[in-house]
Amino acid sequence: MESNGLHQADFDLFIKQVQKYVLEQLVPCEKEVFELNRVPEHIIIEMKEMGMFGVTTPEKYGGSGMNISQYIQFIEEISWAAPAFRAILSINTGMMTTAILKCGTEEQRVEWLPRLAAGEIACFGLTEPDSGSDAAALATRAVADGDEYVINGSKRYITNAPLADVALIMARTSSTNLAKHGHISAFLVPMSTSGVTVGKPDRKMGQAGAQIADIILDDVRVPRSALLGGVEGRGFMAAMQSIDSGRFSVAAISTGYAKRILASGLRYSMERKAFGETISNFQLIQAMLADSNAEIYAAECMLRDGTAKADRGQRVTTEAACAKMFASEMCGRVADRVVQIHGGAGYLAEYDAERFYRDVRVFRIYEGTTQIMQLLIAKAYASRVLRPVLTRDSYIQSRRITKPDRKWQVFK
Amino acid sequence: MKVLVAVKRVIDYNVKARVKADQTGVDLSNVKMAMNPFCEIAVEEAVRLKERGVATEVVVVSIGPKAAQEQIRTALALGADKGVHVETDVEVEALAVAKLLKAVVEKEQPGLIILGKQSIDTDNNQTGQMLAALCGYGQATFASEVTVSGDKVEVTREVDGGLRTVALKLPAIVTTDLRLNEPRYASLPNIMKAKKKPLETVSPADLGVDVTPRLKTLKVVEPAKRSAGIKVASVEELVSKLKNEAKVI
Secondary structure (H helix, E strand, C coil): CCCCCCCHHHHHHHHHHHHHHHHHHHHHHHHHHHHHCCCCHHHHHHHHHCCHHHCCCCHHHCCCCCCHHHHHHHHHHHCCCCHHHHHHHHHHHHHHHHHHHHHCCHHHHHHHHHHHHHCCCEEEECCECCECCCHHHCCCEEEEECCEEEEEEEEEEEECCCCCCEEEEEEECCCCCCHHHCCEEEEEEECCCCCEEECCCCCCCCCCCCCEEEEEEEEEEEEHHHEHHHCCCCHHHHHHHCHHHHHHHHHHHHHHHHHHHHHHHHHHHHHCEECCEEHHHCHHHHHHHHHHHHHHHHHHHHHHHHHHHHHCCCCCHHHHHHHHHHHHHHHHHHHHHHHHHHHHHHHCCCCHHHHHHHHHHHHHCCCCCHHHHHHHHHHHHHHHHHHHHCCHHHHHHHHHCCCHHHHHHHHC | CEEEEEECEEECCCCCCCECCCCCCECCCCCCEEECHHHHHHHHHHHHHHHCCCCCEEEEEEEECHHHHHHHHHHHHHCCCEEEEEECCCCCCHHHHHHHHHHHHHHHCCCEEEEECCCCCCCCCCHHHHHHHHHCCEEEEEEEEEEEECCEEEEEEEECCEEEEEEEECCEEEEECCCCCCCCCCCHHHHHHHCCCCEEEECCCCCCCCCCCCCCCCCCCCCCCCCCCCCCCCHHHHHHHHHHCCCCC
């Protein structure tokens, strides 16, 4: 299904407002964000008022209905500022809205989507102390008890947990592991529910102001209507719905932030003098600026192509993984070069370069590590390339000679 | 009371302006354009008057090429009720703008007209004053505070020696200074709603105004590059350099 998204003229106008807002309000506020280690309340209120939490929510549920291309451009623009600002809205606009839209009942959509679009902050509770991408090991349990479910367990590294109004909690509704992760269900749990506690925000390498913490669920009672989709076993599916757009989103923040980082490197190189001239005159510095600029452009092209395909209704798992892997690694290289351009100053906390270097490290980790992306891309590549040669004749022949099914196992 | 606000499409203040190679003007091809910042303040003030129940309707007018509708739509998203676009591709001079605005004033009959004190592209600082003269209305330029009460408006003006407060009989013309207010940002829901607000397009001929330029631009050049200064270690060194190198004392 093709998605035209938000009216293009409206989108263009909004993007200009976002660019203005980023330069005039968010960037000047960064120091305060780092000192407080959170985004100040007045900024959160402004972001809500500007409709930023509802950009992907369909119009009929109180949002603006951006398609993936538009959403990703929006993320790229807002990522000129520190990552904490994107973090605060990304769960709403990404995982949460998609999960409810695709897997929720109509009652759940009507109840939650307008609230999330208006800025009730969401968090997504999948990861646990002993279970990350490995869903079979999920330990949090939900047990039916009359008209309610009783949930017990704990969740780890949950973005926005200290600020959140509502969480989507993945919990096991079957003690044995079922096919297609059918043992996992999702529950809409208001954070004010009795038995929900949030741990102290974790201390991180970078991205000051973006808060993550544990959520502990101790005999948390929710009504049956909190079960996403009204049916048990939809939790993993809900978590997987937004995985491609989530990866595009990380690629977008990597690209947007890389532009900011490179601009700071350029500015420094034009001010800093060595041997009687600005270091931007030196060709080895220019090489670093040029390589970075070209790589940013490459990441932008991947984003435009991948998201356009997604909006045309094509499957984009490989494109999203490629964009996520390339853009996050690229951003790491750009941040590294910009530290290098700064020389000794790049190692000092006084300059932004040092912070950029720490902030971008996690892009290569969250939403699937580079290594997970590599496995995924290689496997998809193999299936794409090997499949066409498997005509009936060549299949029979290849079974005898090259045994492609054994090759397959390498990637499984 | 109806409030009329004039807005202008100008080069974005974050863009580094470049002069065309033939020195006929500033190169505007593929350059980001935006609403003149002083006009944003004017729109904000009008919208606040409406929110306080002082104004009943805010009409926004812009003169310029088709693309200027973007600035009108921005103003509508910020809270104006109706747009008027005087469409022309001619580079309209301040007096012609004032005449066009006067024609719009006659049609719309606003109780208050708010303009930016100047546009950041040509920096003329003339239109508001000319419009006041053409309409025969009182004017309060460089406003930092605007209070409407009854059929009067009290305006605090930023003048060289400090602040000067004047009272004008309505209808009146007010031009905004930087400290009048801090404009809001247009929200996405309001941008979407703004599409449904009326936007009327007229031509200078419809308004009976001849916009043919009366001034001729001879050439436009970039400001001369300043060479970097130096730091001196002491007053003695400064004096000696002023005496011997700059030869000014």
